[in-house]
Amino acid sequence: MRFADTPELATWRTTVRSFLDEHWHSTGSDDESEAATSMENEEQFQARMKRSQAWLDKLGENGWIAPAWPKEYGGADMSVLEQFVLSQELTQAGAPTSRQMLNLVGPTIMLHGTDEQKAEHLPPMLRGEVAWCQGFSEPGSGSDLASLQTRAVRDGDDYVVNGQKIWTSGAHRADWMFMLARTDPDAPKHRGISYLLINMKDPGVSVRPLINMHDGHVFNEVFFEDVRVPVRNRIGEENRGWYVGTTTLDFERSNIARVVNIKKSLAKVLDYTQAREVNGEAVGRPQRMELADRAVETAVCELLSFQVVSIQASGGVPNMEASMNKMYGSELQQRVARTAMNITGMRGQLRQPEGLESEHGIQAAMNYLSTVPATIAAGTSEIQRNIIATRGLGLPRG
Ligand SMILES: Cc1cc2nc3c(=O)[nH]c(=O)nc-3n(C[C@H](O)[C@H](O)[C@H](O)COP(=O)(O)OP(=O)(O)OC[C@H]3O[C@@H](n4cnc5c(N)ncnc54)[C@H](O)[C@@H]3O)c2cc1C
Structure with a gap:
C-alpha cells in the first residue's frame, strides 16, 4: 500500500498551490493558526479579519470554502478527497479555510x-457574511451533555428559550448560534432535546466574556431570557436534537487539519534544534530521543486522519475513528508543545521570543498554553476513550 496522490489529485494539489502563491503568499499574509494564539489586540484582530475576508472572498x-457541497449551495461539487487536499494545502500555508464553526454547522x-x-x-455562510458559535456546554453539563437544562418551551410558532451556556467560543463575535435545548423535561434525557438556531442579536440573548489562561478572550457565558426562536429554526424533529447534535460533534472531532498544524510545529522545532547545533549549542541525547518519538507519533496521527477521510470518502460519518483522531491528535499537540518547551529551556518561557527562537518562529510558551485546552474542547480525552471503548469496541458502559 502506498499513500500518495493519484495523478488527478497531484494535478489538483498543484492547482491549489499556484492559487495560494498568487492570492495568499504574494500578499505577505501571516500564518493564521499562529496569529490566533498570539497576543493580538482588538485592532490587530480586526485588521486580520479584514485580510482573511478578502482571502475568503477569493x-x-x-x-x-465548502468544496464538497453542491454548487447550488455555493460549493464546488468536489470529492471528499479533493476537499482533503485543499484543506491540507490551505492549512500548510496558514491560510484561513472558512469562518468560525462553518465546518460544524x-x-x-x-x-x-x-x-x-x-x-x-x-x-x-459561504459568502463569509455570518459567524457562528456552538451553544452545547452548560455549567453542569459538559461531558454529560445530555443532562443539559436550558429550556425551550413551545408557544405558538415559537419556542421561548431560558437558560445558560458556557465556554461558548466566539459568541462575542457570532451572528448565530447552533444550540441544544430541552423541549421535553419528562422524556429520558437523550430524547427530550431539540437542536435550534438562534440569532445572537435577538432580544434576551446576552454574552459575558471569560478570559482564558493566556489572557485571551476566546470563550464566553451566554444567557437566554425569554428568547423567542421561531419553530422553523429547529433542525430535525422536535426531541430528536441529540442525534443531530452528535452529527455536529462527529464533524468537530474529525478535524483533519490538526495533524498538518502538528507537522508544522514539529518542523519548526526540528529546524530550531538543528540551528542551535550549528551555533555550537548542542542539544542533548534525551531531547533527540524525544524528537524521534514525536516524529513517530506524528506519522501515526496522520494515518488516523487518513482513516477519517477514507470513511468520509466512502459516504460514511466517522464515529469511533473521529474520537481516535481527536484524542490522539490533541494529546500529541500537547506533547509537541512540551518537547518545544524542553528544548528551548528558560528562553522558551518568554511570551514574545527573541533571538534564535524568534528567527525560527518558535512560540514555545504561547503554544504550550494554547494546547492545554486541546484535550478538553470538543469532548475530553476521557470521553473519547469512553466512546472508543463502548461504541467502538462494544465494551459495557459504566
Ligand atoms: C478552549 C475550549 C473551547 C470550548 N468551546 C466550546 C464551545 O464553543 N461550545 C461549547 O458548547 N462548549 C465549548 N467548550 C466546552 C467543552 O466542550 C467542555 O469543557 C468539555 O466537554 C468538558 O466539559 P466540562 O468542562 O463541563 O468538564 P466535566 O464534564 O465536568 O469534566 C471534568 C473532568 O471529569 C472527567 N469526566 C467527566 N465525565 C467522565 C466520564 N464519564 N468518564 C471519565 N471521566 C469523566 C472529564 O474528562 C474531565 O477531566 C470549550 C472548552 C474549551 C476548553
Whole structure:
C-alpha cells in the first residue's frame, strides 16, 4: 500500500498551490493558526479579519470554502478527497479555510436541514457574511451533555428559550448560534432535546466574556431570557436534537487539519534544534530521543486522519475513528508543545521570543498554553476513550 496522490489529485494539489502563491503568499499574509494564539489586540484582530475576508472572498468565488457541497449551495461539487487536499494545502500555508464553526454547522444543516433552511443559511455562510458559535456546554453539563437544562418551551410558532451556556467560543463575535435545548423535561434525557438556531442579536440573548489562561478572550457565558426562536429554526424533529447534535460533534472531532498544524510545529522545532547545533549549542541525547518519538507519533496521527477521510470518502460519518483522531491528535499537540518547551529551556518561557527562537518562529510558551485546552474542547480525552471503548469496541458502559 502506498499513500500518495493519484495523478488527478497531484494535478489538483498543484492547482491549489499556484492559487495560494498568487492570492495568499504574494500578499505577505501571516500564518493564521499562529496569529490566533498570539497576543493580538482588538485592532490587530480586526485588521486580520479584514485580510482573511478578502482571502475568503477569493476562495468563495471558486466554491472552495465548502468544496464538497453542491454548487447550488455555493460549493464546488468536489470529492471528499479533493476537499482533503485543499484543506491540507490551505492549512500548510496558514491560510484561513472558512469562518468560525462553518465546518460544524454547515454539514449538519446539509444532512438534517430542510430545503428552506439550507437556502437560508448555507449561502451566507459561504459568502463569509455570518459567524457562528456552538451553544452545547452548560455549567453542569459538559461531558454529560445530555443532562443539559436550558429550556425551550413551545408557544405558538415559537419556542421561548431560558437558560445558560458556557465556554461558548466566539459568541462575542457570532451572528448565530447552533444550540441544544430541552423541549421535553419528562422524556429520558437523550430524547427530550431539540437542536435550534438562534440569532445572537435577538432580544434576551446576552454574552459575558471569560478570559482564558493566556489572557485571551476566546470563550464566553451566554444567557437566554425569554428568547423567542421561531419553530422553523429547529433542525430535525422536535426531541430528536441529540442525534443531530452528535452529527455536529462527529464533524468537530474529525478535524483533519490538526495533524498538518502538528507537522508544522514539529518542523519548526526540528529546524530550531538543528540551528542551535550549528551555533555550537548542542542539544542533548534525551531531547533527540524525544524528537524521534514525536516524529513517530506524528506519522501515526496522520494515518488516523487518513482513516477519517477514507470513511468520509466512502459516504460514511466517522464515529469511533473521529474520537481516535481527536484524542490522539490533541494529546500529541500537547506533547509537541512540551518537547518545544524542553528544548528551548528558560528562553522558551518568554511570551514574545527573541533571538534564535524568534528567527525560527518558535512560540514555545504561547503554544504550550494554547494546547492545554486541546484535550478538553470538543469532548475530553476521557470521553473519547469512553466512546472508543463502548461504541467502538462494544465494551459495557459504566
Ligand atoms: C478552549 C475550549 C473551547 C470550548 N468551546 C466550546 C464551545 O464553543 N461550545 C461549547 O458548547 N462548549 C465549548 N467548550 C466546552 C467543552 O466542550 C467542555 O469543557 C468539555 O466537554 C468538558 O466539559 P466540562 O468542562 O463541563 O468538564 P466535566 O464534564 O465536568 O469534566 C471534568 C473532568 O471529569 C472527567 N469526566 C467527566 N465525565 C467522565 C466520564 N464519564 N468518564 C471519565 N471521566 C469523566 C472529564 O474528562 C474531565 O477531566 C470549550 C472548552 C474549551 C476548553
